[in-house]
Amino acid sequence: MREQTTATVAAKDKPAPTRIASVRAKDNGWWWEAVDAGRLPIQRCATCQTLRHPPRPMCGECQSTEWDSIDSAMAGEIVSFTTLHYPQFPGYPSPVICAVIRLDEGVNFVTNLIDCEPEAVAIGQRVQGEIQTIDAKNTLPQFRILAAG
Template sequence: MTPEELKAFEEKVRAYVGREISPRRKGKDDVNAAMIRHWTEVTEDQNPVYSDAEFAAKSSKKGLIAPPTMLQIWSMEGYPMCKNPTKDLQRELHEVFNSYGFTGSLGTNTKTEFYRDLRPGDQVYYHTIIDNISEPKKTARGFGYFVETATAFTDQNGDPIGRQIFRVLKFIPAQQEAAAGSDAPVKAPTRIQSPRGHDNAWWWEAVDQGKVLIQRCKSCKTLRHPPRPMCGECQSLEWDSIESTLDGEVFSFTEISYPKFPGYPYPLVTGVIQLKEGTRLVAGIVGCDPSAVHIGMKVTGKVEKVDEKTSLPQFYPA
């Protein structure tokens, strides 16, 4: 991008700063016990002030409250955003970035302030503006800009209940940037590489060799996955492994539709596979139409090359 093009681009995107993404809106659901229960089950938050009415009434809270971390949940669009998302100003701004080559998107951090507890029956309203666009930055992911939105949360009386700053990096992917000044074609992106650390590198190295190993405690013979240094049953630090036959069944699954990440095939069905040995493994389910996948479906797996850098276990209908 020439200096003149960059200046024109920056003038276009900075014109969005200060504009509201949408008018003040009410969340789809009032604060309610069912959603609080779902949240605490998933997060394994056992604080009784969220679920035990008798305990909560005797506590300093004087009744049930919602976990503060659910503040944004009451304002979210839900499943429609993966099929027919609302065309708002934020998505319009992202499309401007995309049109200039800033096709990478990465949520980097959020800062949230909580002003009071929310209780069942409260109504949550939200109002979001595009608050700030940074100066251009050279990051490890590529050249780009940080875009910050600010959301003010209020209740049914119009009183403030919280505020959230959300930051997204819009960037030119490094591969794309490197190829921009040459005639070399841009390589197709690969899948996100799994991090390999002290406790799991051995497992990925076995996958590279076409094997899926299951960690086993040397003391009590308990199998465990994912890999970790200590046995959860007897706390032994001694372990070895066995090789899985990769026979099993679908314990649960989901079809990932949105957003579409470069390097991944779609439709993309990911499942929790109950292996015959007794442990579970998250992996792709392939070789059939997504509509054919069901809980309890018998599957058999094999390690396959899914791109030039990555081998992964994938499961087929048995």
């Protein structure tokens, strides 16, 4: 009986589960900080202007280590997607739809599709993203399907 009470109290005090956030290290921390500030940046080589995502310390085209970034307009097209049913993880909606988006700037980006039924998703659909605060540990770009036409 007493154990039960303790367990109930512990469950009440336990913070709501969150999604698993990315670590922030030297090569990716700036990107997540930009997202926290409401932007979706794309790293750009300062020497040859090639865009690259995910961020990395050297340009694969010209080997320059100088870089800056542009902000994506968060418009793009669905390259592929998967609706995840099993297993279910605490802190995540279920089902959750994940997608690879080809951003109009020309790089691919992995994200969620929101506010739609899984059956309504198709490869090639146009999407628009926005930055959303998801939980205590995650602020993420999330995308919606745009109406056809």
